[in-house]
Amino acid sequence: MSDPKSHRPSLESYRSEFPILHQTVNGAPLVYFDNAATTQKPRAVIDALVHYYEHDNANVHRGIHLLSNRATDAFEAARAKVAGYLNAAAPSEIVFTRGTTEAINLVANAWGNANLKPGDVILLTEMEHHSNLVPWQQAAQRTGAQLRFIPLTDSGTLDLSQLDRLLTPEVKLLSFTHISNFLGTINPASLLCARARAVGATSVVDAAQSAGHMQVDVQAIGCDFLAFSGHKMCAPTGIGVLYGRASILEQTPPWQGGGEMILSVRYESSTYKQAPSRFEAGTPNIAGAIGLGAAIDYIEAIGRDALQEHDQALALDAYARIGALPGYRVVGPTGDRGGLVSFVHESVHPHDLTSYCDQKGLALRGGHHCNQPLMRKLGFPSTSRASFYLYNTTAEVDRMIEILAEAHRFFS
Amino acid sequence: MNADFEELYQQVILDHSKRPRNFGTLEGPAVHVDGDNPSCGDEIHLHVRFGTEGQVEDLRFTGVGCAISQASASLMTLKLKGKSKQEARELLEAFTDVVTLGEHEAPKMLGDLRLLSGVRKFPQRVKCAMLAWRAFEQAMQEASTGPVSTEKSAPHCS
Ligand SMILES: Cc1ncc(COP(=O)(O)O)c(C=O)c1O
Numbered sequence A: 001m002s003d004p005k006s007h008r009p010s011l012e013s014y015r016s017e018f019p020i021l022h023q024t025v026n027g028a029p030l031v032y033f034d035n036a037a038t039t040q041k042p043r044a045v046i047d048a049l050v051h052y053y054e055h056d057n058a059n060v061h062r063g064i065h066l067l068s069n070r071a072t073d074a075f076e077a078a079r080a081k082v083a084g085y086l087n088a089a090a091p092s093e094i095v096f097t098r099g100t101t102e103a104i105n106l107v108a109n110a111w112g113n114a115n116l117k118p119g120d121v122i123l124l125t126e127m128e129h130h131s132n133l134v135p136w137q138q139a140a141q142r143t144g145a146q147l148r149f150i151p152l153t154d155s156g157t158l159d160l161s162q163l164d165r166l167l168t169p170e171v172k173l174l175s176f177t178h179i180s181n182f183l184g185t186i187n188p189a190s191l192l193c194a195r196a197r198a199v200g201a202t203s204v205v206d207a208a209q210s211a212g213h214m215q216v217d218v219q220a221i222g223c224d225f226l227a228f229s230g231h232k233m234c235a236p237t238g239i240g241v242l243y244g245r246a247s248i249l250e251q252t253p254p255w256q257g258g259g260e261m262i263l264s265v266r267y268e269s270s271t272y273k274q275a276p277s278r279f280e281a282g283t284p285n286i287a288g289a290i291g292l293g294a295a296i297d298y299i300e301a302i303g304r305d306a307l308q309e310h311d312q313a314l315a316l317d318a319y320a321r322i323g324a325l326p327g328y329r330v331v332g333p334t335g336d337r338g339g340l341v342s343f344v345h346e347s348v349h350p351h352d353l354t355s356y357c358d359q360k361g362l363a364l365r366g367g368h369h370c371n372q373p374l375m376r377k378l379g380f381p382s383t384s385r386a387s388f389y390l391y392n393t394t395a396e397v398d399r400m401i402e403i404l405a406e407a408h409r410f411f412s
Numbered sequence B: 001m002n003a004d005f006e007e008l009y010q011q012v013i014l015d016h017s018k019r020p021r022n023f024g025t026l027e028g029p030a031v032h033v034d035g036d037n038p039s040c041g042d043e044i045h046l047h048v049r050f051g052t053e054g055q056v057e058d059l060r061f062t063g064v065g066c067a068i069s070q071a072s073a074s075l076m077t078l079k080l081k082g083k084s085k086q087e088a089r090e091l092l093e094a095f096t097d098v099v100t101l102g103e104h105e106a107p108k109m110l111g112d113l114r115l116l117s118g119v120r121k122f123p124q125r126v127k128c129a130m131l132a133w134r135a136f137e138q139a140m141q142e143a144s145t146g147p148v149s150t151e152k153s154a155p156h157c158s
Helices: A012-017 A043-056 A066-086 A100-115 A134-143 A160-166 A189-198 A286-302 A304-324 A350-359 A372-378 A394-411 B003-008 B011-018 B067-080 B085-101 B108-121 B123-145
Strands: A094-097 A121-125 A146-150 A171-177 A202-206 A225-229 A240-244 A262-265 A270-272 A328-331 A340-345 A365-367 A383-387 B031-037 B042-050 B056-064
Touching: A043 A066, A043 A286, A066 A094, A066 A240, A066 A286, A094 A100, A100 A134, A100 A171, A100 A202, A100 A225, A100 A240, A121 A134, A134 A146, A146 A160, A171 A189, A189 A202, A286 A304, A304 A328, A304 A340, A304 A394, A340 A350, A340 A394, A350 A365, A350 A383, A350 A394, A350 B003, A350 B067, A350 B123, B003 B108, B011 B067, B011 B108, B031 B123, B042 B067, B042 B123, B056 B067, B056 B123, B067 B085, B067 B108, B067 B123, B085 B108, B085 B123, B108 B123
Parallel strands: A121 A146, A121 A171, A171 A202, A202 A225
Antiparallel strands: A094 A240, A225 A240, A262 A270, A328 A340, A340 A383, A365 A383, B031 B042, B042 B056
């Protein structure tokens, strides 16, 4: 199917496969524009969870019985699928975590404690989500390393002219978000990782907002670690991924201890398995991993290029039209952007605005988007945000524009 | 438009949020409390001058926030000014009951503050209506016991 106006592929036929979207909220049809927080789940993913619990449920890597074999096979097949999705060199480079936050904490603790020392520098950017900031603040406190930040230009992109000054030999780690969940900026991931490599720094990419929205190829990006959350790309909550380059994962000591991650345990000491098992202590989220595998199949069937084109087209349309409404101002760079738009009204507080929209069935996010330092710097106590996914339509953007125009009149 | 929403955001509330009364600071000795609502960035800075008997001689506030938090603060200052310690405490309790419990009719003594009783239909917004009142509660405490460290006791309500 294609949209006659632009010849771009229409993804509208997929919409019917998301049961939750077909409901009214406060008496109006639901318009779900809070996809950067979490996306909805297609029937295929929900079915994969039900199938697993109805047919295959058992603990993995343990039982010498058929169900345990089936569960283990399905769990490891999901790992292989993730490896393929990210173009990792091998499934053993894929560690399952609870999500982006836990993946970054794993790196900050396991890798950070072993590699950071006083005088070292952790380089971040000014646009990081709290989950790619707070773990590094804690690592700095533990190890005596210092934090440094790549600043932003006025248009909301990274100020790359500062890299020469900031990327000194003391920098041991560079961690940055691929797409900003607040500004929508897409950062030049392969350039940043190459620059980090040139000074011998390890690189970490927070792909929470990109993994479900565009091609993410860890070899092309050249990163050492990359983290994302399943729930932001059609999969269940509670499952996420840490990709780690094999040569680095092998050198990294474990973080949490427990079952699954050990080779042999004595009362006084233990030996640990190879990666990735070494980093997966305890019973993992088996159903979640299987659900993530189903989500990957679903996204790959649509095609990530088509998906990115779709989300970006909605975001650019919304960016232009909200910016043209009386009273409103949009935030973040023009042009190339992720599938989201943050905005403010000159006199209506984002909480009031978001409540108003909710009354009309429109689900937006209002608040600080876990970006408090940046928002404080830019002088916004909070903003509203619309974020898009494959099942959203231009008609829904039309509806949002109407609602925002009404809100302007209601509150003025 | 949903009737509950219209009831909450009626003209009086919008008017108080746009033109808050008693907006500013107090000269001279006064208890000063900062409150915030970290999840949404709302802030209040409340100044209260208590008399020797604990009566509320004057109070003013500054801050930023949503219409509900600003209107609640503005209406609160109008209501509490000149009240005895006992009356102020009763108003605090009555308002808190109305917006947090909401089982009964808002008592008459709350006057225009009754307009905020609709907030109980929007559970995520109760903390907005309560922000100024929690700050006032803390100011009363400080007036009777001396200043408490705001680090620990600032009225966060995330
Ligand atoms: C850029 C970015 N990083 C990290 C996270 C944290 O993801 P999670 O809460 O799934 O761990 C988010 C989610 O909001 C995000 O947008």
